[in-house]
Amino acid sequence: MNIINYCETCRSEHTYTIKKERKAFRFRGQEIEIDRRVAYCNNCHSLIDVEELENETTSNVARIYSEKYGMTSFEIQNIRQRYKLGVRPFAKLLNIGPASVTRYESGSLPQASHLELYKRLKQHPHVILEFYDRNKSSLSSRELKMVDTALNAWKISEHSFQTDEQIIESIYKPYKETDLSGYGDFSLEKFINMILYFTTNGVLKTKLMKLLWYSDFLYFKRQTVSITSATYVKYPYGPVPKDHELTLAHLQHMNVIEVDERTNEEGWTMMIIKASEPFDSTIFTEDELETMQEIDAYFRDYGSRKISEYAHNEKGWLETDEKQPISYNYAEELRELH
Template identity: 30%
Template sequence: MNMLTKEPTMKSTRVCPYCEGLTSQDLIFKEEAYKVRGETFEVSHSFYVCSTCGGEIDNLEAPDPLDEAYKLYRDKKGFVQPQKLIDFRNKYELTQKELSHMLGFGAVTLSRYENGALQSDAHNVALEMAMQPSSLLMLVKKNKGIFSTEKFEALLEQLDRECESIYCSSSNEIYRQLDHSGISEFSGYSKLQVNKIIELIVFMCSLSGALKTKLNKLMFYSDFIGFKKQTRSITGLHYVHLPYGPVPNNFDFVYAQLLKENIISKDEVCYPNGYVGENFISNREPDLSVFNEDELEVINFVREKFKDFTSTDITEYSHKEKAYLETSNKEAISYNYSKYIEAQ
């Protein structure tokens, strides 16, 4: 362990446990190297040195250097810090028992994390997910039985309000950019549902991500099969005929907005032919509570049916649809073509 001794910064008269009496002592600072899960962090450590016997005495008022090393590790890895976890739990007036039950690990474990123990990678992911209002809303609904009726309803009201506020900035921009000219055969007789657009994208990208070309088709099939099932589209999006198949109109802006707000992230995938694809990955769990039962059945079906399709596979598949064959480049696609959809 490397140490760099600094000059004393303060003298004081204190009890020396070795001399068993009051002595003059110097406060000494040293930089110490601590290893945390294979990574080294330099942490300042202080102690007193008795001027009479030379004994080193712990500075009980200073932070524990190992706790400081854990803090630096959490900062580097983006882990949830103990105080942030405590503040989160207090914000929603959740007990350790309630939160740990929803997360699936013991209250003792959660208490240790709040008191400075270093969480595992898996538990940190669970904590980060739970701290998203939409994810916490789902956990609260799923674990209704652990709350009193009054507390459950208060949590729902608070989280619904927060989720609506979060959607507000995204929704306003997306709504402004997308076609919302009216309810018609081109919107699937549904008004534009921006919250469902966002959550459908998050859902489709939540496993191993989705290349943009494939994601556009997953949106198309979700809406058109949804329309066939319940005579209205899920999202209210307008679709157009483009060379790579049917796609939501003006949708690059939506992806850009979600990237900007860190709802999704993007990796570039390079292919041997020189083509560079964009793979979108969800940064949080989808809030499936925005969908009704029929819609959930549809989007699960679509994701499962096309899970092993490449972008080329699903593009070629969509080119066989009447919705594509009977429209021309850049032409709007009517949801009336949904009755001919092959993916069933």
């Protein structure tokens, strides 16, 4: 193949020959090795910069990186289409530009932070509900109605063939043996019975969330293992089990708990959770039971507001971003009960 191009060495135009060469490139912290096409001057045999070939090399490096470490455009398209959301509302939920979503679905490589969002949604589709809670205020009233309808339809189709138990486990199992589960495997049986223990006589929902978190984190601090291996997330009123609303809804459907909504004198809606089944102590070790009893006794006279304020002083809550899972590694900094 002989085409004329300017040669920097000769300082004049000459024909050149294209050859294939194997070369490694450093791209986004990874080494990508490809067969690239390069041009050599037929007069002095030095390399010639040919824009078309340079663009081709850059594109191939990005493509191979995407296939090996990222996601293909087809996979990226499927993420949004799974929820049946339009480009603009989907982009608003992810807090990225609509033009970026369109480019990524057309084959452009997402920037690193956006790629991580897509990876999370691919591995854990229900994370879209977290993005919805966090960014729904950016939607117009028309978009909000459309997104509500689409996500409700998706939740029904996603869970229609699963039992309540399977749905709850699907929330926590993805974090198995990581710092977000206390390096254990989620135990639905222990999780349910820990809730039954604290709700035997009824307890406010906000307080229950903190009792669960303190039990698991305090036990992890002392024993380097969590009791339930549940994952907890930072919320404005303190740590809560991941997707706690969905979890409680399914526990209620299983007739494990009752949920009683009341309005107090100040006009606030209170949710009281009460056990519908007897607590089974036999599934816990003696140390686990002692930790739960210690938590129950220490916070017995605390209301929802007071226990939330107490939790706000824990390093794990302070240093974790809003709506993000709290690492059990912060348990080391947890204050001991006195």
